[in-house]
Amino acid sequence: MDTSQTPRPGESLADYLVRIRKFKQMTQFELAIAAGIHSRSVGKIERGLTTKLNQKTLRGLAVALGVPQEFLEAVSKGQEVQLPQGVKFCHQCWSPGHAADPMWQSVKAKFCYLCGTQLQASCANCGELVVSTRHRFCPICGHPYN
Ligand SMILES: [Zn+2]
Numbered sequence: 001m002d003t004s005q006t007p008r009p010g011e012s013l014a015d016y017l018v019r020i021r022k023f024k025q026m027t028q029f030e031l032a033i034a035a036g037i038h039s040r041s042v043g044k045i046e047r048g049l050t051t052k053l054n055q056k057t058l059r060g061l062a063v064a065l066g067v068p069q070e071f072l073e074a075v076s077k078g079q080e081v082q083l084p085q086g087v088k089f090c091h092q093c094w095s096p097g098h099a100a101d102p103m104w105q106s107v108k109a110k111f112c113y114l115c116g117t118q119l120q121a122s123c124a125n126c127g128e129l130v131v132s133t134r135h136r137f138c139p140i141c142g143h144p145y146n
């Protein structure tokens, strides 16, 4: 079972809502109460009859399901959720303060094409994402990136 709360590519609002509700082990009725909306409204969304949600419904469902409201908005608009992504780099080849090689940034790239070292996108010490290659040290814990 996929326990990820992130909408999958191409997942509809109805599919997403059902998947997260079942993951939370809630009935349509329980979800409706938690979200402060009518249980018939939940049923309509899950059957794909309602695809546009107003702000109140969005907020209510997000709180009830414990997911970010942006996730629900994205699926209801058929958009993909943009997750924050760190700058990927090879700690052997990259010199901090310089631009990271674009070859490392490919979504599929897991290893450095120059030396075969596993690429990293977060601080080796605290796990915070590396957001800028101009940083030489982790802004959270002070650990050097290289
Ligand atoms: Zn390398």
Ligand SMILES: [Zn+2]
Residues within 6 Å of the ligand: 123, 124, 125, 126, 127, 128, 138, 139, 140, 141, 142, 143
């Ligand atoms: Zn750190």
